[in-house]
Amino acid sequence: MDVRYTDEQRALHQAARQVIDRLGLRAVADLADEKRAAALDEAVEISGWRELRAPDESGDPSASGIEVAIVAEELGRGLADVPFLGPTLAMELRRLARAPQAVVRETVGLRRNFAALAAPGESALAIDSCGAEAALLLAADGTLVSMGLYGQPGSIDLTRPTALIPNAEPVTVGSLREADHQRWTALALTITTADLVGSMRGALDLAVTYAGQRVQYGKRIGSFQAVAHLLADALVQIEGARAALLYAAWGVDALAPPDALAAAASAKAYAARGARLVCESCVQVHGGVGNTWECLAHVYLRRALLATDVLGGVGPNLARVLEHAGLGGRL
Amino acid sequence: MDFADSPEEARFRERLRAWLAENNPHLPASSTSDEYWEKQPAWHRSLYQAGFFGLSWSARYGGHDRPTVYDVIVDEELAAAHAPPRPNLGYLVQALLAHADDDIKERFLPDLISGQARWCQGFSEPDAGSDLASLRTRAVRDGDQFIVSGHKVWTSYSDVADWCLLLARTDPDTRGHQGLSAFAIPMDQAGITQRPLKMISGVAREFGEVTFDAAVVPVANMIGTPGDGWAVAMTILAHEREPQELGNASRYRKTVAQLRKLMRDHPDSYDAEQFRELAWAIVESDMLQHLVRRRLSERLDGLAHGADGSIDKLLMTRVEQTVGHAAVDIAKGTHDELGASMLATYLYSRAQSVMGGTAQIQKNIVAHRVLGLPKS
Numbered sequence: 001m002d003v004r005y006t007d008e009q010r011a012l013h014q015a016a017r018q019v020i021d022r023l024g025l026r027a028v029a030d031l032a033d034e035k036r037a038a039a040l041d042e043a044v045e046i047s048g049w050r051e052l053r054a055p056d057e058s059g060d061p062s063a064s065g066i067e068v069a070i071v072a073e074e075l076g077r078g079l080a081d082v083p084f085l086g087p088t089l090a091m092e093l094r095r096l097a098r099a100p101q102a103v104v105r106e107t108v109g110l111r112r113n114f115a116a117l118a119a120p121g122e123s124a125l126a127i128d129s130c131g132a133e134a135a136l137l138l139a140a141d142g143t144l145v146s147m148g149l150y151g152q153p154g155s156i157d158l159t160r161p162t163a164l165i166p167n168a169e170p171v172t173v174g175s176l177r178e179a180d181h182q183r184w185t186a187l188a189l190t191i192t193t194a195d196l197v198g199s200m201r202g203a204l205d206l207a208v209t210y211a212g213q214r215v216q217y218g219k220r221i222g223s224f225q226a227v228a229h230l231l232a233d234a235l236v237q238i239e240g241a242r243a244a245l246l247y248a249a250w251g252v253d254a255l256a257p258p259d260a261l262a263a264a265a266s267a268k269a270y271a272a273r274g275a276r277l278v279c280e281s282c283v284q285v286h287g288g289v290g291n292t293w294e295c296l297a298h299v300y301l302r303r304a305l306l307a308t309d310v311l312g313g314v315g316p317n318l319a320r321v322l323e324h325a326g327l328g329g330r331l
Numbered sequence: 332m333d334f335a336d337s338p339e340e341a342r343f344r345e346r347l348r349a350w351l352a353e354n355n356p357h358l359p360a361s362s363t364s365d366e367y368w369e370k371q372p373a374w375h376r377s378l379y380q381a382g383f384f385g386l387s388w389s390a391r392y393g394g395h396d397r398p399t400v401y402d403v404i405v406d407e408e409l410a411a412a413h414a415p416p417r418p419n420l421g422y423l424v425q426a427l428l429a430h431a432d433d434d435i436k437e438r439f440l441p442d443l444i445s446g447q448a449r450w451c452q453g454f455s456e457p458d459a460g461s462d463l464a465s466l467r468t469r470a471v472r473d474g475d476q477f478i479v480s481g482h483k484v485w486t487s488y489s490d491v492a493d494w495c496l497l498l499a500r501t502d503p504d505t506r507g508h509q510g511l512s513a514f515a516i517p518m519d520q521a522g523i524t525q526r527p528l529k530m531i532s533g534v535a536r537e538f539g540e541v542t543f544d545a546a547v548v549p550v551a552n553m554i555g556t557p558g559d560g561w562a563v564a565m566t567i568l569a570h571e572r573e574p575q576e577l578g579n580a581s582r583y584r585k586t587v588a589q590l591r592k593l594m595r596d597h598p599d600s601y602d603a604e605q606f607r608e609l610a611w612a613i614v615e616s617d618m619l620q621h622l623v624r625r626r627l628s629e630r631l632d633g634l635a636h637g638a639d640g641s642i643d644k645l646l647m648t649r650v651e652q653t654v655g656h657a658a659v660d661i662a663k664g665t666h667d668e669l670g671a672s673m674l675a676t677y678l679y680s681r682a683q684s685v686m687g688g689t690a691q692i693q694k695n696i697v698a699h700r701v702l703g704l705p706k707s
Contacts, residue, residue, distance in 0.1 A: 001336055001337065219705075220705040223706055223707040228694070228699070232694040232698040232701075235702060236645045240649075244614070244617070244618040244621055246625060251334075266618070270614050326591075327595060331606055
C-alpha cells in the first residue's frame, strides 16, 4: 500500500499544470481567443493526453485511470476548452471492444439526459464534440456503432460543445461485454469526477483571490468569518472529493469491474454534491460581480453542471452504490 | 500509486485475521457503552502482547518500527471482525516523542504503549474551551516539585487514568500562549479529585472533570522546558484531529455495515430517504478510509502535519455525523438493543464537531492558515 504518485505521475501532473497555467482560461473573454485555444489544443495533442487509453500490443491501456484523472483534473481547473473527455471515452470503448482505431476524431453519444450511452435509433447527443466527426453509441445487445455528427448546437458548458447525432445508418465497429461496459462506466465516472475536482479547485482559487482583494467596511472581505467559513467549507469538499477520486482512479484498472464501478460511483456522487456547493459559493463570494457574464465563476459552474450530468450526478450514483451493497432498486 | 497490500502487508493482515478469530472480545461500541471502557485496558494489553499494537512506534519504547500503513491494516481488520477499535493514544505518544527528554521517554513511553499505565489529558477548563490559552490552572515551583491548583473539565478517561498530561501556567506574569508548561502528573494523590461527567449518549466512563488542590508533581516530570506547554498542546491537538491517528474511519464503516445488514434483512421496512441516507453513509465512510490510506502513505515522505489536519478533522466530523444521522434514522425504530446503541452512536457523533477543537475553530484555521485569507 503506497498511495502516493509515482515519479512519472508527479511529472505528468507538473506538465499538465504548466500547460494549463499558460493556456487555460483566465477570463471569460479568453473564450473568444481562437489563437490561445488552438495553442492549447496543440499542446494537448503533442502531449499525447488523448491517447492515454489507446491499447498497447496486448490490448491493455497505455496509461491507467490515475494518469487520466491527473490530466482531467488540471484541464478542469483551467477550464480547458479543448476535447479530452469525449475522445478519451471513445478510445476506451474501442479498446474494450477490441475494435480498430478510429480514422477520424471520435467522441461518445449519450442519451439526452447524458446519464448513459445512447443506443442507435434513440435521440442522442455527442458530448465534447469540438473537432469530432463521429460518435460511438452502444446498442442494447452490446453492439458498438459509430455515427456521424450534425452541426454544433452549443452546450450548457461554454468550454465543451454538444452536437446532435442525426438518425442515420450506424456503422458497426465491435461489441462490448457487460464487464467491459462496467469498466468503461467506471472510467467515465472517474474522468468526470476529476474534471469536477479540477473545476472546484479553479473556482475556489478564483474566490479566494477575490476575497483577498475586495474591500467592504474598510476590510478585505476574506477577513469576515461568514466569508472565510464558506471558503473553508469549499476546501474541505475538495479534499474529500480528491480522496475518493484517487481510489476510483486506481480502481478503474486494479479492481474487478463491479467494484471499480462502485468506487467510481461513490467518488462521483461525492464530487457532484461538492461541485455544486463550491461553484455556487464562488458566485456568492463574488457578490454582484459573480452574477455577471464577465466573471469566470459561472463558467466553472456551467462546466460542473455538464460534468455532473455525464453518466449521472448524485442520484444515479447513490443508486449504483446501493446496488453494489446488495440493495438495488431502492432509490 | 497503489492501494493494494504488498506481499508482506498481506501476510501481516492474514496473521492478524487468524489471531482475531480466536481473541476477539466482542465488546460493545466505545461510543455507546460503559462496558467498553471497563474492558478496554485488557483489550489494549491483549493487542499489545500479540504484537498488533504500537506498530509504527519506535521499538526502543515497545513499538515495532513498522511503516504507518500497518496501523491502518489493524484498524481495517478490527472493524471487519467487529472487534473493538485500537485504543487511541497516538497523540500522547507523538507529543512525548516530539517534546520530552530521554528520561521522560524512557520512564513513560513503554508503559503507555503496552497499556500498563492509563493516561488522561488535562487541557480544557470551565472558562478555557476554544480559547485554551486563557487557562488558569497554576503550577508554582517549590524546591524540586511544582504545586498545582486549578480545575480541568471535559477530560477523557480521567476516572481510570494513572497519569495526566497537564497543561498549567508556570509563569504568573504572562498571559496567553506564553508561560504555559506541560507535566506528567500522577493522578493517585490527595490533591486530585475527579468526577465523571455523563455524556448525552449516556456514557459515563469516558469523560470527567478534575480538580487540583495543591497537587504535587516533580520538576523532573515536566515535558520539555518551562514555557513549552503551548507547543506540546499544539502537537497533541494536531494529532488528535487526524483520523489516521484515531482509527475512526474503521469505526464508522463498522456502523455502516450494521445498518446495511439491517436494511438487507428487512428491505421493505424502509423508505427511499432512509436508503439515501445509507448510501451517503457508505460514500462518506469509504471516502475517509481512502483519505486515511493516503495520509499514512504521505508520512513515508516525513510530511509534518500542521494546519492541514484541520481539513481532515472537518472531513472526519462530517463523516461521523452523516453516519450518525443514518444510524438514528434507520435503526432507532427497532426499539431493541441495536436501536439503543444506534441512538447512542448518533448522540455521540454530536461531540465530534466539538472535541479536539470545534468545527468553527477548525474553519478559522483552514481559512487563514491553509487558504491564506486575511485576518480580521
